[in-house]
Amino acid sequence: MNASEAAAFLAGSPERHRLLAHLREQSGSPRDMADATDVSRRSVQRNLSEFADRGWVKKRDGVYELTTSGELVARTHRKYIETLDTISTYDPFYRHLPDADHAPNPAWLADATLVTASPDQPQAPVSHYVKRLRARETETVRMLAPVLSRLYHDAHAELVLSGVETELVMPPERIETARSSNPLEFRLVSRAIDIYEHDGPVDFGLTLGDNWAFAGAYDTEGQLRALLECDDPKFLDWAKTLYQQYRNRSSPIR
Template identity: 45%
Template sequence: MTKDELAQFLASSPDRQQLLTHLVDHPGSPAELADELPLSRRSIQRHLGQFVERDLAIKDSGKYRLTTTGSHVVDELTTYLETLERIETYRSFLGHLPDMDHTPDPRWLESASLVTATKENPQAPVHEYLDRVREFDTDRIRMISPVLSRLFHDVHADLAMDGVHTELVLDADMVERARDLNPVEFKIVVSVGVLDLYRHPESIGFGLTLGDEQLLMGAYDDDGHLQACVHATNDEFLQWSTDLFERYRDESELVESPFSLPFPFRKDT
């Protein structure tokens, strides 16, 4: 049996998948399996015969159990189905990321949380981002953003007042827009030592904010509206995100400060 034939055999019947998975921990006779599963005995007997023909199961003293091959197949099938389910759950997030190079492995999303924009609450992911960032316990934040937002600016300004240093990557157009919107504020912000601003030469189509042990990743639509926000603590996701941030930062040019100002104040002083 070829891999394509095996894949077709498993995919063509949810009942077959259910029975095969059940045999992992519950070997049994056709009668016992019929009592344990919402399947007819006749259907179970037919599937069991097919499993034996394909060396996925063996009959031993009237009971059917998986072979080693069958156990491996079930492990891979379970992982595959769980991954598909996770992809579907995070469709609104994954579907708005630029490409596969900017897409985390779905397996890393197992314990993540997702908030998406809805017709009733289009700002839900924005508020999720703000609430989560306020909870960051860190001395440094690394950030990539495709947009300018006063809401984001305000919450990160509060963190700066608490002594949190930020490395921020914006594309060249966003840097110039920030400079044009408020030239005086722009000069002050990049001069007081709380922000390292980097100008990336190409447009940016995602958002990323990294703390020490957690991250936020945002997916945007073509109009720059945040459609989904993911919060995660998975170590592999964190490492991948760190590598992604460093790649963008290394491709960028540091925006030099026009002058230097002290920044001695803190909220607790």
């Protein structure tokens, strides 16, 4: 059996996943497994026979246990299912990303917080961002932003006034819009923080503190649709690398 056939076989019945998961915990007779997994004894027998044909289990004195190959298959299949489940949970964030290069590994999101916009609460991600930004401690803030919104202004102004060094990377058209709509305010903001013009579009949001990060997914209208807050070290490394890629393609505004 090749890999495609094995994947199709495992996907053919959720009972197979339950039986492999149980066998990872303990060996047992078909009756034991039927009682423990709420799978009919007939189905247990049939699946065990198919597992044995594939070399995934062996039988000794009426008791089935995983072979080494079976253990590896069971472990890999469980990770696959868990990854799909995580992608489903964070789909409101992933679906609004510009491409897979902007997608963090689902394995890093076990303890992440996801806040999404809804018809009843369209500003929920923004409200969470502002609340959590005020609660976080940091000496520096680095931002990648598709838009410059007054909804974030007060929270970031408080950080700047408290001495937090801040830099912002934005697309050129958004910078020009902000500059032309209120030249005096823009001049004051640009003196307080370092603003960089990105050489190309920015369709994704990042805010990096010293040891935390927010990632924002925007729709085509520039509205924040989902906000991810995560402290996982690998997520932070990914966010810092992605931000630096944008920063390297940017120039200080004049």
